[in-house]
Amino acid sequence: MSALWNQCMRKLEGELPPQQFNTWIRPLQAVENGSELKLLAPNRFVLDWVKQHFIGKIEEVLSDQKTQPGLHVVLEIGTRKPQEASPIAPTIRRSTSVKKGLPNNLNTAFTFDNFVEGKSNQLAKAASMQVAQNVGRAYNPLFIYGGVGLGKTHLMHAIGNEILRANASANIVYLHSERFVSDMVKALQHNAIGAFKEYYRTVDALLIDDIQFFAGKERSQEEFFHTFNSLLENKHQVVLTCDRYPKEIKGLEERLKSRFGWGLPVAIEPPDLETRVAILMSKAQHAGVDLSPEVAFFIGKRIRSNIRELEGALRRVIANAHFTGKPITLEFTKEALRDLIALQDRMINIENIQKTVAEYYKIRVADLLANKRTRSVTRPRQIAMALAKELTNHSLPEIGQQFGGRDHTTVLHACRKVQELKESDSKFAEDYSNLMRTLSN
Numbered sequence: 001m002s003a004l005w006n007q008c009m010r011k012l013e014g015e016l017p018p019q020q021f022n023t024w025i026r027p028l029q030a031v032e033n034g035s036e037l038k039l040l041a042p043n044r045f046v047l048d049w050v051k052q053h054f055i056g057k058i059e060e061v062l063s064d065q066k067t068q069p070g071l072h073v074v075l076e077i078g079t080r081k082p083q084e085a086s087p088i089a090p091t092i093r094r095s096t097s098v099k100k101g102l103p104n105n106l107n108t109a110f111t112f113d114n115f116v117e118g119k120s121n122q123l124a125k126a127a128s129m130q131v132a133q134n135v136g137r138a139y140n141p142l143f144i145y146g147g148v149g150l151g152k153t154h155l156m157h158a159i160g161n162e163i164l165r166a167n168a169s170a171n172i173v174y175l176h177s178e179r180f181v182s183d184m185v186k187a188l189q190h191n192a193i194g195a196f197k198e199y200y201r202t203v204d205a206l207l208i209d210d211i212q213f214f215a216g217k218e219r220s221q222e223e224f225f226h227t228f229n230s231l232l233e234n235k236h237q238v239v240l241t242c243d244r245y246p247k248e249i250k251g252l253e254e255r256l257k258s259r260f261g262w263g264l265p266v267a268i269e270p271p272d273l274e275t276r277v278a279i280l281m282s283k284a285q286h287a288g289v290d291l292s293p294e295v296a297f298f299i300g301k302r303i304r305s306n307i308r309e310l311e312g313a314l315r316r317v318i319a320n321a322h323f324t325g326k327p328i329t330l331e332f333t334k335e336a337l338r339d340l341i342a343l344q345d346r347m348i349n350i351e352n353i354q355k356t357v358a359e360y361y362k363i364r365v366a367d368l369l370a371n372k373r374t375r376s377v378t379r380p381r382q383i384a385m386a387l388a389k390e391l392t393n394h395s396l397p398e399i400g401q402q403f404g405g406r407d408h409t410t411v412l413h414a415c416r417k418v419q420e421l422k423e424s425d426s427k428f429a430e431d432y433s434n435l436m437r438t439l440s441n
Ligand SMILES: Nc1ncnc2c1ncn2[C@@H]1O[C@H](COP(=O)(O)OP(=O)(O)OP(=O)(O)O)[C@@H](O)[C@H]1O
Pocket: 110, 114, 115, 116, 117, 121, 146, 147, 148, 149, 150, 151, 152, 153, 154, 155, 210, 243, 279, 307, 308, 311
């Protein structure tokens, strides 16, 4: 690797948030040639992203090094030298002979093509695509976490399907963590633990869903720890999903928590309205149903909990339309979803949001409503107002009213401030998404 690029990487690593650095900068490979520094991106997605967001910064850092004035940076798709190419290719060929005929359990319906991208899942999708295209080399393990029904399993299967599309003989195994545990128990009962270990340690990509179920199961954790290490050492890919960040999993050994964080932990957040609508339109199109934007916006606005529920609501509307032979109008949709919507509205209300936020920040609900202006209270108050705007159908004046009779402009200011802080302050962004997760589940 070019020494100049190494220096540049070190500087960028210090300046960019770790997720951005790991996703976009780390995979670049540099080839120095006279006055040209060629940066090779593993795929078009990374190339375009770096071009749009980081090239200015890279040029600035390089010119600060002052070792090579006038250096010209070129971005291309590729990898450095053929002999340094992915170690997975020979691995895959070798290991397919290990165990044939076992099901990979992949659901072929979950692909990258039908995964609708939005702000909330963009990073997770990009990282998953990179893992699928650079098996064992991009991020290992890839740890996808987020609330229920937000697309973690979909992405995991998409990774497996994409690896198989490129190499039909790859040995991929997808399984739920409970299945891993029950297989292990069976293996122990039948004195076959040796074969069990051998099998899992030789797959090319091991995809384990919902690893929070390992919590409290010490023997399984022990076994998984060794399997995991051996896969990583041999550059075999591991992809894990979980409903929370590794450090937050109670009942999981510290060494596993720390190892899960080695590769890349990426979050999937609840989708925003535009993404919810895009998902509805895409699912309707798949089902051969013509959904008007008016109806899609109505469903998207009213069903905010997660994508599984969104799909369920759409299925119900389509089924009702089939049964009754009526067209899917706004009125028809309102009627079909009446009880579901009532349930959602009961679950998330302003009071509930205030209570959750107060608990999270260890303050009193009364503080959120009072006039106190200390930072320890104003930030939680602003977050609570922004969450009320995002998660309920109340207007700005109504929200202001329920926060101690404040003006609607105060609520608007809070929403803008929260948006700004979410983008500039990673601790704040994490607090916001933790609260969003708690409230939406
Ligand atoms: N971005 C998306 N585009 C299209 N469909 C999506 C998207 N995200 C989720 N879905 C769909 O929503 C449903 C629920 O997703 P999935 O099962 O992947 O959620 P999950 O995060 O794994 O949930 P759990 O934690 O309950 O296992 C699936 O049918 C999936 O196809």
